[in-house]
Amino acid sequence: MSSERGRSRSDRPLSVVVAGGGTAGHIEPALAVADAVTRLDPDARVTALGTTRGLETDLVPERGYPLELIPPVPLPRKPGLELAKTPARLLHAVSATRSVLSSVGADVVIGFGGYVSLPAYVAAQTHLRGRRRLPIVIHEANASAGIANKVGARVADRVMAAVAGSGLDAEVVGIPVRGVIAELDRDALRAKARHYFGLDEEAPTLLVFGGSQGARRLNDAVAGAAGALGAAGIGVLHAYGPKNSIDPRSPEGAPPYRGVGYLKRMDLAYAAADLVICRSGAMTVAEVSATGLPAVYVPLPHGNGEQRLNALPVVEAGGGLLVDDADLTVDWVSREVPALLGDPDRLAAMSAAATGTGHRDAAATVARAALDLAAEFRAGAHRGRLRGAFRSPGSDARR
Template structure:
């Protein structure tokens, strides 16, 4: 099925829509470029979501296809779905032919489904599932994929191979200790003493915000500084010395370097990043959905790198009870951080890139090859 290359390997990635699909796709693309600087990477996406913002900013060409959102309930949109799928699949096939694609690598979401269907029988297909419970697109694609890679075991997909979550090099290569003084200065945090990092995603999390506000006086009295991303629509805690509230943290690498422990949700990317940098965490899964956030965090929790707290149980008192003793005990922090790091797969992007290059018959260039600059956010 593999075509001979007419230059560097040509690989199409499909992970548009949300940051949770786009970021691992771009981390994988970066890893392919590091191994084969002559590789030609083409991204599929739609005009909806973050595709047109994030993908070109990282230096990758974007080919737009018609969006195929999958209705959750019976509606008129469901009746129009077959026509939308046919249109999107046709566009995917045009792109594959135009770039002489040698493989399609999908990361789930509504861009991935037409990508898998368009590639079927034409080029090899690789599926990567980030969550503990696979989404519909990846369930379909895995039925005829050449490789099924997953971030955590137990996805239910046939033939799963656990590789971890592909992450940006600015995260996987982060040296928190050496960067700590710069990171603390960047945020205006105390140069010494423990720091708690709190974030709930780009929109924040009301439960986390409320609990942190209630816990803040006790945390500050214990000498614990707090760096809090409360979300664009969220409320920060009242101003206090040792507390910094921000709507959004652009430099998450510096935030991780400044912190000693984390209070956060349990999305697949969040769990992968926090564990990869070796930070112990209190994970508070979203209280809705199919429960995949709790499953995402279970491997790191089982390893001793974090604890799970139900959203309904997160109060100011619980924040203090879980985090204050940990943050005031350097030995416990070091042990929990090491356990978190050991549970992750910091080399996931490189591992997946090598698997795909081997699939298409493209040998990585020697390790002495000068790597291209990373184009992280």
């Protein structure tokens, strides 16, 4: 930092802080936007904000970004002791976040929801630099906005969402996905991808994945149908989760059924496939639709029905099928998957519909908004937005 102190603030690279820790559904969009920021402004510095509880401690360093850790602030939905502890925890986390914002000379904060975001929003809104508050950009990936983003949206300068009806007054831009996925040419990579995984280069290919916790139903149904799939001449690439196992029994002479614990090259997995069976987390739906792959979405049966809502826009457009968890059986897979993969016209129509719902430019849209606000802030043109939850007595509520 010593070399930075010797330069005027206007000469320093723009400093962008992304806050999206916890689950991959928060972290992956944050990292996709971080990548887009560095593509749009190679000199910009991106710092990720996280906690020790989330996957960011692994994912962020792998992508080459500095990670600053703050205390987590869980947001209990029910009254009780944990809820009573929330104000003190929030104050502690906000104080730590202010220190991070000062140390990196932040010019804008981009939040994606979760444990990390609420302290980031409060810290940015109350972090004064030259009597100006840091600008805030929010992106909501889920079909139903979480508490942190609902609160933060009251003071944010730009609010964006993956889909309409999230509960926020937001611009719909889709979900930011990695550049390697957004720019994927499946046709050009198909032969390479199938060779990489040891798949039959000509056979119609099914891709199956469900994460580590959500894979069991998918594993049982698809591996149990290996005989029927093989008899129909279908190859399978099946990511069954690092804590699980499968025992598919394919007939002699059938295309390969490749089982792997984890897919390190999702771009090649998408390129190898003609059809996907997967869960419908927001990030999964975004990536699959961005690549134009037809999909069978099987929402997790627990929670608030969010996964079903994530898949509905694609399904209603004709880009996928929605199958209840209880209905995904060996018999269903044995009957429906060969029929679908044996109908090229239907697959092509589904692929076109999925492509039409995908948002390949979402990461760049969010990144550009943040960089514009950061440049305004640096130039002194941005006065901050002070209204709603964080307004102080007698404050100016102008943007």
